[in-house]
Amino acid sequence: MCTLVLIHRVLDAAPLVVLANRDEMLGRPSVGPRLVRREPAVFCGLDLKEGGTWCGLNEHGLFVGLTNLTLHAPDPTKRSRGLLCLDMLGCRSLDQVHGAVSATGAGAYNPFNMVASDGTRAMRVRYDDRPAIEWLEPGVHATTNWPVGSEGDAKRVWSETRVKQAVSDAPDLGSLLDSLQDIARTHERDGDPRASICCHVPGYGTRSSSIVARTADGGPIYRYSDGPPCEARFEDFSAVVAEAFGHQP
Numbered sequence: 001m002c003t004l005v006l007i008h009r010v011l012d013a014a015p016l017v018v019l020a021n022r023d024e025m026l027g028r029p030s031v032g033p034r035l036v037r038r039e040p041a042v043f044c045g046l047d048l049k050e051g052g053t054w055c056g057l058n059e060h061g062l063f064v065g066l067t068n069l070t071l072h073a074p075d076p077t078k079r080s081r082g083l084l085c086l087d088m089l090g091c092r093s094l095d096q097v098h099g100a101v102s103a104t105g106a107g108a109y110n111p112f113n114m115v116a117s118d119g120t121r122a123m124r125v126r127y128d129d130r131p132a133i134e135w136l137e138p139g140v141h142a143t144t145n146w147p148v149g150s151e152g153d154a155k156r157v158w159s160e161t162r163v164k165q166a167v168s169d170a171p172d173l174g175s176l177l178d179s180l181q182d183i184a185r186t187h188e189r190d191g192d193p194r195a196s197i198c199c200h201v202p203g204y205g206t207r208s209s210s211i212v213a214r215t216a217d218g219g220p221i222y223r224y225s226d227g228p229p230c231e232a233r234f235e236d237f238s239a240v241v242a243e244a245f246g247h248q249p
């Protein structure tokens with residue numbers, strides 16, 4: 001059950017901040033974030049089974065992240081949703097993403113939620129046989145593997161609440177990013193382990209955590225834990241991404 005929390009135009013220091021925990025089958029091979037494409041340059045992790053990604057950033061300042069919607073057993077004959085996410089990271093503007101997603105045919109993919117932002121505007125797509133797009137107001141928006149607004153989606157409510165609290169408590173961006181790392185590694189003490197943002201159940205769980213942002217001057221921030229964030233430390237790829245994107249601080 002992936003969790004993706006977008007902090008959209010709340011902070012003066014960074015109009016786009018994302019915390020994304022990727023939950024996946026433990027045996028599914030993947031590699032951590034790297035420059036996977038040029039023109040435009042795309043920085044993201046890769047799923048080695050299908051070749052797609054779960055979230056990333058490109059040189060035009062676009063963030064795209066995707067969570068599977070677990071409405072029913074997926075149809076294995078359909079194109080990988082991660083490949084669509086990678087395709088969208090190849091776009092040069094949010095309008096281009098919007099156009100491409102809008103044109104996605106009926107039944108082309110298994111159900112998913114997608115979040116995309118250029119730091120000025122943000123959109124969330126629910127694809128369940130066909131795309132439904134909403135533009136997001138400035139604020140904190142959590143997306144999981146449930147349809148947005150579902151009763152019983154405790155993790156979405158928990159994540160939004162915790163991140164909103166962290167935003168109001170943090171004195172500066174660096175402190176907030178550190179708080180997001182702490183939130184990413186949190187376990188619920190009681191109840192369903194799948195309700196934890198850092199989730200561990202037999203054969204499945206949180207495989208990695210990404211904290212991605214763009215600062216007010218467009219500088220990229222990219223922190224990544226190559227393993228469950230309760231065990232693996234976050235590495236800072238920000239300088240690598242800035243160089244790959246040709247960003248001059």
Ligand SMILES: [Zn+2]
Pocket residue numbers: 185186187198199200206228229230231
């Ligand atoms: Zn954990």
